[in-house]
Amino acid sequence: MSVVDFRPLRILLAEDNAIIGLLLAELLEQMGHQVCGVAANESATVTAAARMKPDLMILDAQLAQGSGISAIRTILQFGPMPHFFISGAPVTGESSDVIVLQKPFFERELARAIALTLC
Numbered sequence: 001m002s003v004v005d006f007r008p009l010r011i012l013l014a015e016d017n018a019i020i021g022l023l024l025a026e027l028l029e030q031m032g033h034q035v036c037g038v039a040a041n042e043s044a045t046v047t048a049a050a051r052m053k054p055d056l057m058i059l060d061a062q063l064a065q066g067s068g069i070s071a072i073r074t075i076l077q078f079g080p081m082p083h084f085f086i087s088g089a090p091v092t093g094e095s096s097d098v099i100v101l102q103k104p105f106f107e108r109e110l111a112r113a114i115a116l117t118l119c
Contacts, residue, residue, distance in 0.1 A: 011057070012039065014042075014057065014058070015039075015060045015063075021040075024058070046074050049071075050078070059083060059084075061086070061089075061100070
C-alpha cells in the first residue's frame with residue numbers, strides 16, 4: 001500500500017526547526033498533500049490542531065518548548081487524531097504501536113509512515 005492510495009491530506013506539522021519544517025512541508029506538498037500549518041512549540045500545536053482539524057499530524061517528538069508527545073496527549077483527550085512522530089533521537093517510554101520516523105529520512109519512508117498511520 002502506498003500513500004497514493006489515499007486522498008490528499010491536510011497535514012499539520014509540529015516542528016521547531018524552521019528549515020526542517022519548510023523542507024518537510026515542501027516534500028509533503030510535492031507528494032500531493034496540503035500542509036495546513038507548522039507549529040513550533042507544544043501550546044501552538046494544541047491550538048492549531050483544535051482550530052485546523054487536520055487529517056494527520058506529524059510531530060517532532062522533542063520541541064524547543066514542550067514536546068510533540070505531550071501535545072498529542074492533550075489533543076487526543078478531545079478525540080482521535082491520526083499522527084506519528086519524527087525525531088533525531090530515540091523516542092522512549094511510548095507504546096510499541098507508536099510510529100516514529102527517525103531523522104534523516106527519505107520520501108519513501110515518509111510515505112510508508114503516512115500509509116501505516118492511516119491503515
